[in-house]
Amino acid sequence: MKLLILGGTGPTGRHLVDLAVRSGDSVTAFVRDPEALGDLAEEVTPVIGDATSQRDIATVAGGHDAILSALGRGSAVTAGELFTRSSAAVVGAARASGVSRLVWLSSFGVGHTYDWASTAQKLIYRTVTRAIYADKEIADERIRNSGLDWTVVLPTRLTHGPAQGTFHAGDRLPMKGNPAISRADVAAFMYQTVRGDEWVHRSAVITD
Template identity: 70%
Template sequence: MIVSALGRGNSVRADGLFTRASAAVLVAAAQTGVSRLVWLSSFGVGHTFDWSSATRKLIYTTLLRSLYADKAIADDGIRSSGLDWTVVLPTKLTNGPAKGTFLADDRLPMKGAPSISRADVAAFMLRAAHGDEWIHRSPVITG
């Protein structure tokens, strides 16, 4: 099993990090016979791009454009890999404590500026890695 929570911190520069990392993870999985992958992406990537919010649209298409494009390529590669993948799409990450309660689904309505703690994301990813409910799915999660 592989669980990846790779991130850029506060940087909005992609530099191909996610496409390179996903390629390396897929090669490593093939070489070692690992079939389960839980991969952290971001809300706003791919099918979760939110056209309903002018603010989010502006941020996604300017500030986060290259970062989200890199993540989208990585996510698509993982989805087409043949592995038992889960691509996790959290809303804005915080450093707050785990609350133990969050919403997760293939699509969630978003209002305002939803967020979730990194601790709750970690708990969700661990649970997803050890279960089959989220295999071949891209859950959106929020606090």
């Protein structure tokens, strides 16, 4: 496959880029700083751009089989802006360039999934992540209403641990305490998802 990956220098995105490269896919890494790719820069096509700019994304999106976004909050954009703006840019660019498949990384606890959270999770979502989750809620709804072949991925608390390969995925999962999942497993799920149609037009909750 020919994949356009946004956020490829982030902690989840690097796992995603590495997995796609090792699987033999052609990868375009849409980044602010190609040097942040390290050794992976030699294995992909790095493109410098702004993920909140529809023009920047549309310039490179054409000809790809899918767009995957592993964007995280960057220091250059304050909370309340990044995901709202980048979702608009990505959807507009995908439509303009004829790319229908989109896998979008969000978070469990965003939007309606807050109601499914445990007491411990809700405390965090009401305080620590409140502003960024409000931003993500707007973005997620835009993705779902985009008319694209979308998948929204909703992981629980992210860790930097190794991939376990035994994570759980579902439209809704029971929650106790403050469950977690490694970024490596999230990347693996995103990659599996983009290669099939099981999760098209669905939101996937994932956790270990």
